[in-house]
Amino acid sequence: MTTQNKTKKKLLYITDQQEYTDHGTIGPLFNGYLKEYYDVNVVYFTKFKNSFQTKGTDYVVPQQHKKEISCYMDSKGVDLSSYDYVFVRNKPDILKNILENRNKYGYKVGYRLSFPKREEVYEAHKAKNNTTIIDRAKNYFQKQSKKNLLSQCDLFMPTSKDMEDAFYANSGVRSFPLPAGLDPARITPHRQSDGDECYFIYVGTLDTLREFEKVLVAFTKVHSDKWHLNISTLDSAFARDVMQKYPSISDKVSIIKADNLDELMVQIDDCDVGIALLPDIPIYSTAIPAKVMDYYTCAIPTLMTDNPKNRSLFSDSDALFCKFDVDDIVAKLEKTIDMSQDEIAKMGHAGQDKLLAHKRNYKIMAKELYEELKSL
Template identity: 30%
Template sequence: MKILCITDQFENSNHSSIEGIFGTYLKEWCKEVYIVYFIKTSTNVSIKENKIYIPYSYKRKNITRELDKIIGLNQIDSIIVRNFFPVLKNVLKNKIRYNYRVGFWHSFPHTFRRLFEAKEENRAVFRKTIEYKLKTYFEKNLVKKCDFLIVMSREFKNTFYPDIDINYLSLPMGVCFNNLPSYKPNSDHLKKFIYTGTVDHLRKTDIIVEAISELKEEFIFDIFTQSSNKTTKKIKNIGDGRINIYPAIPRNELFKRIADYDIGIGLIPENDLYSVSSPTKTLEYYSIGVPVIVNYLPEYVSLFDNMSAFFCDFTKESIRETVQKVLNIPKEKLFAMGLKGKQIVKEQRDYRVLSEKLYNFIKDAYKQQKS
């Protein structure tokens, strides 16, 4: 089987699924696997090993024609398009010509996010609602023409594609366990908490910080983020010396840094935007063996229990009480919880496991279409 994935992610981005699945493990089952990256640093189409680089301006042009010049699309069995609807339109248009199957990989509801944000801010809601309805009508019509659909979770499919009856796969985020460091408890009584990723008003990160800052005990809470906005400014203005915001660091360095902490913060608001997601950072904490404070997102409930995670509601009171509980727990118990969570993630979210799951899904979908 020969598979080509056209991704919306830039090469070397902090999103690991493209390299973890298509760049590494899927090749163990497939004859050939290609990844198409859009780039802004060149005006020429090029290929290096299994990676094809296409100028970003081509995403609304005849991308299949350019790809055919490079590898010959008649030899490709399946093309998977990740998040780019204009690209999906062109790939579907040429499906019969090149005789490949088409899958759409929808990893995050970006169109809905714009409407959700407008409602949260009470800004241009009517216009955003109309735009959302028009765009989703167009997008769903494209997805209906696909041979299969890949989404982050069952909740994603039920929320955004309940009426689309094609083969679909829930393919959540995962972790590549190669060469990762491991958390080891130290004798220091001070507990260290870590949060990595986006900080903004939609994720309500300020509520988390405000809840934790109300505690009297000593601790360290470090936040690593690329964000610079009203929410990060609000957090800094709290002026709690125990809580620090640092710039984001590269992924390979991040894993080494996580190993120095005792607890990860994986709290994400439970709403239509985030309840369908697969929080990557929480999996990364567990891949090192660091236990995490989480709330009742479907993803968390399906993976963890009270022996591997600290569950709480996404409210100031519940967050504060849970952190208070963690501060009174011996580090040896935290270590044991982290190991249990690490084993769960290893068994279910290792990219090797997810790659085999994807391969079997595509293979079975192909057999069903042939029969």
């Protein structure tokens, strides 16, 4: 055993995810590359079991115990005092419990915010003009409550500094942004799709706030028929309901589903261009979408909203940009369809190379997070 292994500190990462979930930075960063520096245990939750389980280095906790997570894990023989760091992902109620027990067990606390979900719900209601004075007051006090919890943490890990500034400014806590990135172990070269059509793929939900129907409207106006769109979404039934509004392109759109990350990567690899167009509002314009990293893992270039955040990392040589406007989307789709496969491949590889060379590489991010924690 090496000296490094003898002196490894321990880190517990409490996710907000169900067991068997492949999600974002959890697998490649926390349950992968970070293990070179720490002994890491990851906590998942389950709706379907009533017993605590250990699976390798993972713990599975019945969901009903999440608000009393410290006491529950202690009762199951997990020695929380053995951990140097306890991180919580997204859930303020779990964070509250971990903070309340910090002095008892002696760990440092980190809070990982992948996406401001409560704010997204509020923005969705606001977009429909469904907010009341009570809603606005509730949103304000929820934000203040979360800021209060944040101020007690040792480290805050938002998806981006811009997101922190927009939603959680002046929390007073040390910040270490952890954006979505690429897993070097998963990258593949660009592979041309079969046939003469340009294959687009959109990964994600089709909810009101994301306004994906604006993209569908744009496709109905494209003059060329040399294209196909794959929509990979977990809610296939809802996507099919949405597509009933667009019968003129129904034969040009396939609705597919990936049950795990491996399946998703195969679906992306089968296409030529990824779509990550989102409204240019703070909830989306303060962080580069995680789906962009999935696309560039397979070296396929991405069509994204032309805003300062996306431009801060990508350029016209490695990405496709347009305004979140039907006419502008139509124009960019038509130009993209006319691109040669060589042009598309060159752009995809350029973006992949750029991300791997930057912090958007989970192997590099693991080392930088280790250095950050050492200095706490």
